[in-house]
Amino acid sequence: MSRLVMKFGGTSVADLERIRRVARLVAAEIEAGHQVAVVVSAMAGKTNELVAWTDGAGAAAQGIDPSDDEYDVVVASGEQVTAGLLAMTLRNMGLRAKSWLGWQVPILTDEAHGKARIDEIPPEKLSAALDAGEVAVVAGFQGVTRDGRIATLGRGGSDTSAVAIAASLGAACDIYTDVDGVYTTDPRIESKARKLAKVSYEEMLEMASLGAKVLQTRSVELAMAYHVPVRVLSSFVEPGEAPGQGTIVCDEEEIVEKRIVSGVAYSRDEAKISLFGLPDHPGVSSTIFGALADANVNVDMIVQSHARTADTANMEFTVGRRDAQRAVEIIRAVQPQVGFEDVRVDEDVAKVSVIGVGMRSHAGVAKSMFKALADKGVNIQVISTSEIKISVLIDAAYTELAVRALHAAYGLDQL
Amino acid sequence: MSRLVMKFGGTSVADLERIRRVARLVAAEIEAGHQVAVVVSAMAGKTNELVAWTDGAGAAAQGIDPSDDEYDVVVASGEQVTAGLLAMTLRNMGLRAKSWLGWQVPILTDEAHGKARIDEIPPEKLSAALDAGEVAVVAGFQGVTRDGRIATLGRGGSDTSAVAIAASLGAACDIYTDVDGVYTTDPRIESKARKLAKVSYEEMLEMASLGAKVLQTRSVELAMAYHVPVRVLSSFVEPGEAPGQGTIVCDEEEIVEKRIVSGVAYSRDEAKISLFGLPDHPGVSSTIFGALADANVNVDMIVQSHARTADTANMEFTVGRRDAQRAVEIIRAVQPQVGFEDVRVDEDVAKVSVIGVGMRSHAGVAKSMFKALADKGVNIQVISTSEIKISVLIDAAYTELAVRALHAAYGLDQL
Missing domain, CATH: 3.30.2130.10 (VC0802-like)
Structure with missing residues (x-):
């Protein structure tokens, strides 16, 4: 049975109606016979609210550094809320589901609070949950250090969570976002821009670091290192509608017809x-x-x-x-x-x-x-x-x- | 060195200015030579917002029970935020402080999600933190089951968290609230109501269960069982002002002059x-x-x-x-x-x-x-x-x- 990690960003889980839409997309993949882990971001706007509070708490600073590990405690709560809400919604649709926080998986990171890097994700617990027929709803953007403190991966970190979990589980990774794929250029500038069916990791890396903000750079590096097939597609589909084919990000060798210039x-x-x-x-x-x-x-x-x-x-x-x-x-x-x-x-x-x-x-x-x-x-x-x-x-x-x-x-x- | 647990409810931590006020009260107790653990509730209004979301996620129910353990995942995030913010604020005042979530202490509970009871709080980790000169900022209202799932204690549970932690640490427990003590009756009804200097656990229990909502019943039962001296006092004091003596809740034997009727x-x-x-x-x-x-x-x-x-x-x-x-x-x-x-x-x-x-x-x-x-x-x-x-x-x-x-x-x- 093939395994799939589905990742949904902040705008895709911005409110309960969108969370229900996400749940339907998950249900469709279960229906199609996949084992599914879902990685979620905080509801759009929530992370900014939490960060503003930590700025305020830091504003009392008398020359002492703001404590990054406490920043992480505050900010990681956003993904926790989404994970719980999506697990509830999935259960209410009749699926077996359970939320997983960074410390529960565990997603082990280094000590660089606020911009931590994932060291290791022991796959045993998530694997067992998937094998038992559960949807694993994982809070993105967060992990835990080896001494048991919450650590966050920095902005865009949920993409990285998703790819790392996919690597750990031997799964493919679908990144749902507010665009339906990777384009030859920004469609807001050039209306003739075309969606690419496939793009190589290296091209995607250059695009991401050059301002095409579809995927976070670190997540593409990770996907390339572990050969995780990533697909970028839109979560903004109507009930009953399929999310389309999106764009597949993969090894260069898997792209048969190579273009000289992709974007x-x-x-x-x-x-x-x-x-x-x-x-x-x-x-x-x-x-x-x-x-x-x-x-x-x-x-x-x-x-x-x-x-x-x-x-x-x-x-x-x-x-x-x-x-x-x-x-x-x-x-x-x-x-x-x-x-x-x-x-x-x-x-x-x-x-x-x-x-x-x-x-x-x-x-x-x-x-x-x-x-x-x-x-x-x-x-x-x-x-x-x-x-x-x-x-x-x-x-x-x-x-x-x-x-x-x-x-x-x-x-x-x-x- | 005497140990003190200070507990602050939602209105006492409702915004960053009030959190700074709480931090000053904590600093004063450190100054006075206490080892201090602080237990905090969610910022006023936050729990209601989170509960409303879980109601929304539950509204899609097709006859399946809403999953209480996911409700806990969502709702426990409120106290997590306050704990992180207070720890940051204390550090920014030059104190050593660290936040502790239910699973980190750990505060071990039974499996009754949404209204869990505390089974046990192994004191070792918190004790070591206090002995090392750290203020331990504990998220109230939450614990963790023995299989590693977040559990909440139900409304008012932060009082119970505070008393249970005090019992575990051999500490006294100061409950800061929006009133400055326990009164002979509701001052909004009888302007001649007087603040009681002392009240027995049993009297307090009867008052709590009869609608005098100063302390949660379960917390008083726990204080009585473990002989934890509890003091109720106001967090609404101006900077530099002492919070007053409040009302001490204690064993009947410690009240020398017994009144026939206390309230x-x-x-x-x-x-x-x-x-x-x-x-x-x-x-x-x-x-x-x-x-x-x-x-x-x-x-x-x-x-x-x-x-x-x-x-x-x-x-x-x-x-x-x-x-x-x-x-x-x-x-x-x-x-x-x-x-x-x-x-x-x-x-x-x-x-x-x-x-x-x-x-x-x-x-x-x-x-x-x-x-x-x-x-x-x-x-x-x-x-x-x-x-x-x-x-x-x-x-x-x-x-x-x-x-x-x-x-x-x-x-x-x-x-």
Whole structure:
């Protein structure tokens, strides 16, 4: 009997009516002969309410760190409520069901409260429950440390819970969300965007980290590591209606017809930092990026160029927009040591990327990209590439234009 | 070093400002040299919200019982939130603190989900935390069954949690509430009501079960069984202000100056059921009260009298008002078997009681009661007595008049 983990996010369990809808989707999978574990998030809005309370309790701080493990105690209660309510609803539909909290499974994590990583999920108890014909309703986003304290996995952690449980149970994993699959690009920008039937883990990883917020990055990494077949599909179906096929996220080898480019992603959460008049000698980059790394600022695209005068260089790089001002302060602090002339920050930028495993074996992808952008008069500020992705930084005002031009250039509207 | 359990109800932790007030009261006791465990309820209103959701989840019922253990999973989350928030607040004030959920202590209960009884609280873990200088913030109202499922103790259960933990730790127990002690009667009815410095467990039990809702009955029984000194006092004090002495609930022997009557209690949650024309032969009462007991209807006062005609009797008894209609239906169902003539229900009644351990050794208490009521023209419908209590059922319209008359008759305004 095949095993299935079904995961439902906050908007899919936002109220009792939606929880009943979820219960019907679960019942349909049981009917179809699956053993089912369900992973649920907190009802939409609940986590924010709980986090606001912990902020308030932390506001009395007199220089003492807010205690992350107590934050977890408060915030994990949201998923607990949903798990109990869904188990009740399933029982009321005549199914056998039981809720499972992180400490009951147990979902063992490290001690990094608030952003814990799952160490291990002993499968015995959940397995036994499934074999006994019960639906296991697991509270997502939470686990327990080895010394018995509640730990949460950080935002989006329920996806990770679901994939980790699927790996532990040898199950497939269906992630129900408010979209019906993974698209070639954001349909709000390009109405010709198409749903992908299949996408590889690596492509999905690039898409997730590039701002296509369908799946949390960590959950995709985990799925790739344990070869868990993941499917993304919509929970917003009417009673009696099937949820459609969604998009399957799987190993590259399982995708027979490989596309050169699978999708166009974009992110507006970027800021570009420019350094002018850097002395051109070894150790400069290491001082600057060392200081940023020490302060936990993530640097993404980097480009260095020689200035017109022979003995100095300019450098540009991007950081997350919310880190921009802090990054500038850090850089100013090392100015005496490094000796550059000026630093500027530009928050009016966007990153647009084309992604596809086919790039590995096809030349000319970058050329088509630059040509398509040039034809529309889009100026490229910074370029970065990986094996299966090319990203460019552009003026934010051109984001939609660039996305649509690239979507057409690779024929993604004709899949 | 003496140990203290401090318990705070829902109104005392209703928002972050009140939680900070609670934290200051805790800090003062630490300052005074106590080891402190704090037991908290859910923030006021939260339990009702959670219960409403479980009702909603149960509303889909197709004849299957709502699952009480899942109800507990949902509802216990309320106290979890408060425990985490208070622990954070205490830490932010510079104290060492940690939250403890039912399963972490553990507070072991039976399997009666929704109204579980505490079986055992192994003191080792909490004791070690207190000895290590930590404030233990315990989620009230909840425990865990021996097979690892969350169980709640029922409404008011946090009082019981607090007393049971105090018993387990060899601690005294301070119950902080929205009143500053136990009064000779309800101050909203009699402005001359006085706060009692001490009251015995047995008196408190009678008061609690008679509608003076300061302490939950089960918690008083437990305090009496384990000789836990309990103090009732107000959490509604301004910053810097001491919470006053409150009322100490203790063994009768510790009360030096015994009063004949300690207080006057009343309850409007009563209904009187009258049966007319009962055949006067053995087995009739047993049939009627057996049927009520089978349906879990609690019967309180009972009086039987012979009717004018020699071969039939009339009977009157009281039940909780919310059970009244159900009780009548049950009685009508046994009418063919019992053969009475008529049944009537009167919901317009109140029970007024005088309570005092001094009654054991003093005659004439009942006589003064009946005289005081007669002087004011209050008609007595039913009487019941225990060793330390006399209750009368009267027309509800006379409740306040009767309470004030009795308060004066026993000199309670001159304590």
